[in-house]
Amino acid sequence: MAYQPATSPSEWPKWIQRLLNRGWPTRVYLAVESRSGFPAHESPRFSLCLAGTGQYTVLRQQKRQIITLKRGDAIVAAPGAHMEPHRPSRYLALGLVFTPSMTRLLLAKQSRGRHRFLQAHHDSTVLDSDGHHFFEALYHRDSAPPEDLAARRLVELLLLKSADIASRTDITKQATRKGHFTWQAACQFLEDHLHQPLGRQEVADFLHIHPNHVSRLFHEFSERSFQDHLLHARLRRARSLMADPSLNITDIAHACGFRDANYFIRCYRRVTGETPGRQRTRNNSTW
Template sequence: MSELHLPADQQFFADLLSGLVLNPQRLGRVWFAGQPRMLQTGSVSLEWPRLDVVLRGDYTNRLDDKSQRLGEGEMLFIPARAANCPLFDKPVMVLSLVFAPAWLGLTFHDARGLAASHTVRKIELPHPQRGEGEAMLTALTYLSRTPGEQDIIQPLVLSLLHLCRKVVHTQPGAVLPRADFLYQSLCNWIQDNYASPLSRESVASLFNITPNHLSRLFSQQGTMSFVDYVRWVRMAKARMILQKYHLPVAEVAKRCGFHDSDYFCRVFRRQFGLTPGEYRARFQ
């Protein structure tokens, strides 16, 4: 991945993200912000999801009417319209990512000294939050209701950081390479057609490419294989349906592209550690 000739601020964030994704053992627990009944003074709430990563020090936030101190490597995911209240009461460095519909915002907070010396570096880079990125943000939003599932949450956030790193390493004004455009088109199409029977061969034929070419696109441009991506999209939709609607499990399976409800239940349990019925019971 080339890092030549990036503007200074963009190179700065490229280096930060490289340090994170190349050293995943340094990343820790993911915390979640909620939607409080009323905002406290100093709270931050946006229409878009955000992710704060503690690079160094202690990062204190008021979450759900209590204070939570995040240590180095820990992260805070703030779903759209949720709120956090950062205090910056101790020396800390934080990387904040904002996932707007058409751009990625990156902010570096350096509060190692007094509050008066709190410095900020900030850039915004064009990037449509579609395809794989949209699927990951949607999944994290629903996982915010079950924050204990860290074995699922942490790898997902790492994949999101990999995607951000790729965006930051893009040359300003660069035309989207054909492989990137095709990959994003594939992801967008799967997002819209996840309930249909999908195979490597059928999707490749639709886009006039070979099945092997399709597999290479997902391995080189994304963070998961074609089969894993289709399954993740379907599982994210299944979770949403189970949370919001009281449909029979067989109907949920059908709406998510599974014509065998027993197989759907096995896949769901293998991925989330619960049967669809047990998962739905958590939200009743």
């Protein structure tokens, strides 16, 4: 089976149906534990390995564990759960992310330590209550073996939900508000990757647009430039992490994508007028 990126929303349902016809997923692994101070997606998501061998680092009883996915295997992560691709692995995967404002269908490739998105479809239709109940049922099967039939069926239902969302895309409506929706997708990408080095080019590569278009989107739809939006997003994340007394300033800086603690402190003081240490005692303050 050849895995060609879907070039239009109408192709995603057919592509997903072909995966289901193969009896996939064959195994389902779960990531439900979070790790204090480490960045994590705030929305439910899962990944289905299409080719190669995928590896993800998750937590089991607060200890790091590597999960190895073979072709046809899936891994499901709860909101806030620690799950990240293991760099040495090489694979092609279908990813589904269900945020409060959109559904994201992704075709991703991991090779030579680099994670790339070959194709991404963002849909303004969000997962319904039934879909979220399917996720909740999955989280309760954390102790079940990967071959657990119930877990496999629940992921199949989520794949069908995703195909249905893509099939009901209102092209006219999407085109009318395409710029604003693309900007929302860019903002969501930044939130999901704040702990990594980020710039216009990374966002442009993900959305398959020119970096100058990224700047235009933020100029049109945001109160801030791209760089200012990114900085304030990092600082918002930092402020939430400062509520955890077990994290030191260096931990927080790295978790929010700052290259070192001193740079983080300078940025924080420039925006807020005080140091992170002083801010920790003023949890109800704003900027």
